[in-house]
Amino acid sequence: MTDPVLVEVTRGACLLQARVESFHIGAAVAIDASGAIAFQAGDIDRPIYPRSAVKALQQLPLVESGAADKLGLTDDEIALACSSHSGQEVHVAAAASMLRKAGRDEHTLECGVHWPNDQASARKLIAEGAQPSAIHNNCSGKHSGFICLACARGEDPAGYVQPDHPTMRQVTAALSAMTGAKLDDSNRGTDGCSIPTFAIPLRALALGFARFGSAQGLSPERAKATRRIREAVAKNPLMVAGTGRFDTRMMTAMGARVFCKGGAEGVHCAAIPELGLGIAVKCDDGAGRGADVATAALIDRFLRPNNEEVAALVRPVLNNWNGIQVGEMRPAGPLL
């Protein structure tokens, strides 16, 4: 079964004669907590690695265990724990604060080092003659959350990225409970930041986010944790991604009406609490640009917000180095 075209990328001397230059095939689903499907396209039962799209589910133990409150984590820190951040100063400061509250510093992070993804932030570091550390890694907030969870519970965080570390076991158990998917060695891969990532069907991922957004079927502690995380992110959309990026732009525009989070290799998950819907998208080719447009199109389809920023995310304009519009991206096929 071949997945349908979800997104097209056009180019032309003018928009009227633009032709499709590239396109993204993939699968997408929107579902409620009872499993009723509101939208589906492509193979939604093939397991895919969700990568960073499930960070909010992975932080449920941090909040519901009481660890976040015990360490006095603030809303912006909880939002950062769910982030793939750009390494801007505000992100680095929040990660440092989380680690401090855990009695640790960036040397406890096991995510690896890369330069800030935000170019202005990288340039500032370079101009200062500084080098990046693991705290600039886009996953440092998530890792700081895991370290906070371990330390608040009196566990040694060393090796927390390993599948059988007590902290990672709790994280994996929460992800499994939310999605209903069995997570074990047979569907395990290693993520870019070295934690396990488990292949899960899109349908189960969307179900997990339907539960995350609606709290249906969850224990009181878990339901409370989902609300706390969603509210923390809605108040701090900059913390979850970065300036100009999709998740920050979408949640700045939509507030608490939408939770969304992208992952590497063309994955996006979202929740629309007022409709009880969870959404999961995978571009088969791994393109984040395609998953972004498909996610925006689904959010727009269900909420019809008539919002300029959302419209710009549904149909992004492509400009060249001279600022000339050379094309655009647009939803296609089942997303029309």
Add this chain to the structure above:
Amino acid sequence: MTDPVLVEVTRGACLLQARVESFHIGAAVAIDASGAIAFQAGDIDRPIYPRSAVKALQQLPLVESGAADKLGLTDDEIALACSSHSGQEVHVAAAASMLRKAGRDEHTLECGVHWPNDQASARKLIAEGAQPSAIHNNCSGKHSGFICLACARGEDPAGYVQPDHPTMRQVTAALSAMTGAKLDDSNRGTDGCSIPTFAIPLRALALGFARFGSAQGLSPERAKATRRIREAVAKNPLMVAGTGRFDTRMMTAMGARVFCKGGAEGVHCAAIPELGLGIAVKCDDGAGRGADVATAALIDRFLRPNNEEVAALVRPVLNNWNGIQVGEMRPAGPLL
């Protein structure tokens, strides 16, 4: 008609249990100058924008008109004229030299400004407190070639990126003659660097590179120009891309036995002179990583070089931020 899967991207806790995380569909063709097909997959008659993959064909007028010799362009400068370079010092110096020989400087460039794609070079600029100019644009070598062509012929280069400028008319005429494709407003788009890019079927692009590599059916002047360009690039593979990049690595490994050049949105063209073959690849999703692996697989299929570097390009290892191997890319379907 759906194009087949050409390349797979895998991930797993170990290679043995890796699963396909993402995949790239596309079309590819290898053909000789008579039009005989040696390999084909997918729809090879759908016009696609070749983008930067045809730069070598676009520089034929510079060489065959005598402009390159009149201005005393060196082999490394001719190689740079065919490049999408990384903005390393060696690239910037060669572009500056070309512009000087034309009696111009970077202010004549109409390609737009971006930071060097090579991160170490970008960091050096930043550390010096410098800003990038158009000369750091990956297309500045190609644009310098166009300016050299205009100036050597006594034409005003201003507006050389426009389709109806005398210089661009010569460039477009050469591309049309080599590929046999009609290039006009109906299939014209605007490239990232503002010059026209014309949608051309893959079959015609591959034919153009079969002619480029074999000189079959070309006038003596054009045949001589193809040899000059191929030799210049083979001697200076670093000039055509940059440290660690596909075209530089492939031509460093294979020398004059292969000419190859990638373009944006998943396009790659190549010539194998000893077999008289031209190759053209398009990943439908626009992924350069996919086009790279598909091109390497075709070169490996036809030449069987038993070369470690080529093998590494056919099947690249994917490591995460901690240097742990998390997966690989590999040819698939018709490329097996």
